[in-house]
Amino acid sequence: MPTISTALEIANAIPAGLRAQSRHVELEAGEILFRIGGKVCNVYLVISGEVRLVRNGLGGAEITLQRSRGGFIAEASLESKSYHCSAFASAPSKLMAFPAKEFREVLANDSEFCCKWQSILAREVRKLRAQCERLGLRTAEERIRHYIETEGVHGVAELSMTKKAWATDLSLTHEALYRALKKMSNEGSLRVVGCRMELSK
Amino acid sequence: MPTISTALEIANAIPAGLRAQSRHVELEAGEILFRIGGKVCNVYLVISGEVRLVRNGLGGAEITLQRSRGGFIAEASLESKSYHCSAFASAPSKLMAFPAKEFREVLANDSEFCCKWQSILAREVRKLRAQCERLGLRTAEERIRHYIETEGVHGVAELSMTKKAWATDLSLTHEALYRALKKMSNEGSLRVVGCRMELSK
């Protein structure tokens, strides 16, 4: 079975009947997708851009629960009547909206999709755990190595994004990332060819 | 429905028939649970201690994919024949071992458990995403605030661990955590009473 990871691959795993009921949603930067407390009408799949799930903390500070640049958001809301957080686009974004009611029904009745859905969730769990470990590393170099080792194959990873966006994923400033890459290149521990990152030792 | 989060609550969500087939496993620090490439015989639930999933990177460096101090490990292995990583106890640990074959069968045939399993996975996903966001924050104070806001209720969190262990969760040294807590207490933005953390502004 092929690996399911990108948003479009996930979209293809969804039964045609349900996919036919989906709407395409486009949001400008800053536009709100749903508000905390609102009725759960849809489950969303982020195709491009960036959507943030947030809650207001004490003193009005905004707490980000999740930043999604691809994949499902609000899946957990399938189990509840109202949203536990708000969502807005932090960049121009494209999404697919699936009606929650029908999604639940398909999940309950289509055992094949049920199985695939579990697979999607399990994969997401594994990916997130690796990301947590990566973010727990203290230096830029360690995070870079960890990324290439876990996201790549045999010490080689092909970036599907700009280095600047990669820096955000690694929770580094782009300056810190560029400097670390150069240092590693100079030391000979990494070869950088365009978007191809190759660990050498 | 009550929130399922601790390892024991998860254990209780498992059908009695399957639970009856589980074994208790105790590991000393350093003991190996399974090796990469080995046949997937069991799925494990970490009750106490700490288990790490690791792979060898290039040059022999060990890459940690996950550190679990409670909850399932190797669920993703349910879909594969052999383990994609190795696992060992990094502290004296207690686990429950469920036979993978039977686990798969129950998951396929017991629709109630199937539903609950999805719920467990979805909850894990949500928790991990919040943790990723937290680890992406740059300062000790921000991570502390984020933890209390997301793991607590109305700005109040009761720690179920020592502050030292909390520091590990926040990916900080215990010294950095202690200092940040004191600074926040002095500034009046946090009240610390034993294990009770209360944000005030």
Added chain:
DNA sequence: CGTACTTTTGAATCGCATCAAATCTGGTGG
């Protein structure tokens, strides 16, 4: 060709890690 964005480099600053050591705390055995 111009504009927007990424990539790159530099200098100053800040916060955390590290190493060291003292104090406190809960639990154990004499």
Added chain:
DNA sequence: CCACCAGATTTGATGCGATTCAAAAGTACG
């Protein structure tokens, strides 16, 4: 009950690495 021990908690001094602010150079695209 008290001495003792292991671990948690706390404080101090120092250094390193990332952030921040600034600016220049490169690049893709209309």
